[in-house]
Amino acid sequence: MTTRVQRLSINYKTLEEFKKFRENGLEELSMLEDLQADLIEDNVDSPFYGIYEEGKLVARISLYPTPAKYDRYFEPATGYLELMKLEVLPGYKGKGYGQALVEYAKSLGRPIKTNVRLGAQDFFLRLGFCAVKYNPERDRGENPYVWQPPSF
Amino acid sequence: MTTRVQRLSINYKTLEEFKKFRENGLEELSMLEDLQADLIEDNVDSPFYGIYEEGKLVARISLYPTPAKYDRYFEPATGYLELMKLEVLPGYKGKGYGQALVEYAKSLGRPIKTNVRLGAQDFFLRLGFCAVKYNPERDRGENPYVWQPPSF
Numbered sequence: 001m002t003t004r005v006q007r008l009s010i011n012y013k014t015l016e017e018f019k020k021f022r023e024n025g026l027e028e029l030s031m032l033e034d035l036q037a038d039l040i041e042d043n044v045d046s047p048f049y050g051i052y053e054e055g056k057l058v059a060r061i062s063l064y065p066t067p068a069k070y071d072r073y074f075e076p077a078t079g080y081l082e083l084m085k086l087e088v089l090p091g092y093k094g095k096g097y098g099q100a101l102v103e104y105a106k107s108l109g110r111p112i113k114t115n116v117r118l119g120a121q122d123f124f125l126r127l128g129f130c131a132v133k134y135n136p137e138r139d140r141g142e143n144p145y146v147w148q149p150p151s152f
Numbered sequence: 153m154t155t156r157v158q159r160l161s162i163n164y165k166t167l168e169e170f171k172k173f174r175e176n177g178l179e180e181l182s183m184l185e186d187l188q189a190d191l192i193e194d195n196v197d198s199p200f201y202g203i204y205e206e207g208k209l210v211a212r213i214s215l216y217p218t219p220a221k222y223d224r225y226f227e228p229a230t231g232y233l234e235l236m237k238l239e240v241l242p243g244y245k246g247k248g249y250g251q252a253l254v255e256y257a258k259s260l261g262r263p264i265k266t267n268v269r270l271g272a273q274d275f276f277l278r279l280g281f282c283a284v285k286y287n288p289e290r291d292r293g294e295n296p297y298v299w300q301p302p303s304f
Contacts, residue, residue, distance in 0.1 A: 022270050022271070023269065023270070023293075025268070025269075025273070025294075025295035026283055026284070026286040026291065026294075026295045026296070027286055027288070027291065027293055027294075027295070029286065030285075030286035030288075047288075047292075047293070062292075062293050064292040064293065066292075082292055082293075084292065084293040084294075085293050116177070117175065117177075118174055118175070119174070121177070131178055132178070133182075134178040134179055134181065134182035136179070136182075136199075136216075139178065139179065140199075140214075140216040140218075140234055140236065141175075141179050141199070141214050141216065141234075141236040141237050142177075142178075142179075142236075143177035143178045143179075144178070
């Protein structure tokens with residue numbers, strides 16, 4: 001069985017499902033306010049991708065396209081995806097969903113940067129990410145890891 | 153009894169104590185390499201502050217001075233402290249150490265910005281922080297909260 005990763009539409013149903021995730025904060029609140037004010041259309045471009053099991057969202061990731069002018073990680077500067085909010089719900093871990101989401105991000109063919117936390121270093125190293133050389137001014141306590149497509 | 157917050161010297165002893173904390177990553181590794189290569193002096197300016205109990209480091213915070221030119225949160229732009237890596241070791245929670253570290257940061261008299269995670273919103277709201285209006289381009293999934301000294 002292959003794990004299907006879907007881009008998530010920003011709508012009331014999705015935001016209701018997001019409440020089950022720990023990393024639910026100002027972004028989700030802002031999206032809810034925008035929906036209520038009719039400021040965004042259903043199915044607007046979304047940074048969120050997820051995996052459903054029996055109709056229930058059980059894992060998600062967000063991928064923020066970052067233009068080359070804001071790049072401080074790659075040489076030469078390039079547009080890349082900032083990977084955040086990778087999270088698998090309790091009870092659905094150990095099924096490869098986290099890996100499937102990161103592999104999906106890699107399949108988009110753009111460099112990726114992420115801030116690795118809490119013992120997830122080995123997970124990202126196994127998936128081909130590298131730790132950058134720490135730069136105190138730029139990184140200020142973050143743990144930036146990057147991945148580049150083979151052709152880069 | 154008052155809780156005493158100390159600025160932490162970057163030396164082998166401190167880095168050994170840091171290993172007990174979960175948010176131990178590229179920054180600490182880089183500091184270790186710099187020490188080994190004699191690139192930094194013992195007692196160099198450190199972004200870390202902590203609380204000791206019976207000679208053991210049990211809570212820490214890092215405060216990174218950020219110049220006004222990089223400010224994207226305050227109006228008008230101002231130098232501020234980026235608060236990160238606030239952590240109290242298991243077994244030492246519930247003693248007010250987290251609050252003491254944030255109150256110490258506030259006592260430095262400069263605006264503070266932090267990315268609030270995992271249900272710590274109420275903690276920061278109680279300490280006078282406010283959620284910023286979420287800006288997708290700037291915040292990309294972060295939960296920025298800010299605090300300003302009364303005189304600002």
